[in-house]
Amino acid sequence: MPITGEDFEKLVAPFFKKLFQDMGFLVIQVRKQTAGTQNGFDISVLFLDENELEREFFIECKYYASAKLEWSEIFSKQVQLDSSNHDATAFIALSPLKNLSNIDHNIQAKQTKAFKFPVDFWTPDKDVEKMFALDKKLYQKIYDEPCLLVLDEEKELQRLKVLVNLLISKKDLLRHANLIKIPDATSPINGDEEMVTSLDIKLNAICKSDDQYRIIYHKARADYKVYLESLVDVHSELRTNILNWEENMRLKASRLTHNFKMDDSYTPQKFFSDFFNEAEKEILTFYGENELKGDKEKLLCGIVFELAAQCPLDWRKNGTD
Known part of the structure; x- marks a missing residue:
């Protein structure tokens, strides 16, 4: 027998409590929104993440069996949540039967940055059926048929936990969307030996072999490379902007390196210093x-030494030590 939208909300509230517990999170509270309240969600899950920080996911439930589910309807819920007093870690649109129609990806991406919380759509095209297959009885009530999916429950829980942790990571980046924070790299960059050697050769022109700054320069580049890689899935726009700026600096490095090699009075040390000054202005x-x-300094040093490792920036006379 088919269920109603209200039935669906009542059924999934305890399901999400158990789901987050099974993923290894400490659930503080699962709350169903009071009927008629317009805060942009139906269910909230308050829990502690793996670092024991309090997080709260807000879930808008849509149990549409036949009607089209328009993205604009979900977007209005995001606006309501953003206008509320809640500090959302993430917003999830949950629709077991219908995918979203007419998604405006440009508006969604732009407003997500303004909302400062990530948005995800858990719909049929995102394998939401597998999630509900973790509870066979619930699955039958939602889909009005027995669950015939053969499921590795541990793998499905791992998949969902990856999604949850990714949303948490996105939230942290959105919270500091305009903040560049480059942590210390904890391991070498794989397959980077040739670049390290290239940078080392160039450092010979300005540093002695036992100069402590050699290690600092190599570390600045490694930290930058690892930071850039960390932005791939969680802040691609910032990564693109940084890479575009790096490309502009690459062109400047090539031009100034060419000019430097034509001026016999220009020492490697002076060119090294002057390029840093130019890069700082940029x-x-x-x-x-x-x-x-x-x-700023970490990003500046990282890009300068990355350019040196990749060759366009060369403060050696005639390419020699």
């Missing part, structure tokens, strides 16, 4: 245009 412009803050 990074101030870059930060201003993109309304960024944080870790």
Whole structure:
């Protein structure tokens, strides 16, 4: 016998409590929204993440059996949640039967940054059926048929936990969307030996072999590379902006390196210093245009030594030590 939308909300509230517990999170509270309240969600899950930080996911339930589920309807719920007093870690649109129609990806991406919380759609095209297959009785009530899916429950829980942790990571980045914070890299970059050697050869022109700054310069580049890689899934726009700026600096490095090699009076040490000064001016412009803050020096050093490792920046005379 088919259920109603209200039935669906009542059924999934305890399901999500158990689901988050099975994923290894400490659930503090699962709350169903009071009927008629317009805060943009039906269910909230308050829990502690793996770092014991309090997080809260807000879930909008849509149990549409025949009607089309328009993205605009879900978007209005996001606006309501953003206008409420809740500090959302993530917003999830949950629809077991219908995919979203007419998604405006440009508006969604732009407003997600403004909302400062990530948005995800758990719909048929995102394998939401597998999630409900973790509870065979619930599955039958939702889909009005027995569950015939053969499921590795541990793998499904792992898949869902990856999604949850990714949303948490996105939230942390959105919270500091304009903040660049480059942590210390904890391991070498795989397959990077040739670049390290290239940078080392160039450092010979300005540093002695036992100069402590050699290690600092190599570390600055490694930290930058690891940070850039960390942005791939969680802040691709910032990563693209940084890479575009790096490309602009690459062109400048090539031009200034060419000029440097034509001037016999220009020493490697002076060119090294002058290029840093030029790069510092450029990074101030870059930060201003993109309304960024944080870790200017780390980003500056990382990009300069990455350019040196990749060859366009060369402060050696005639390419020799």
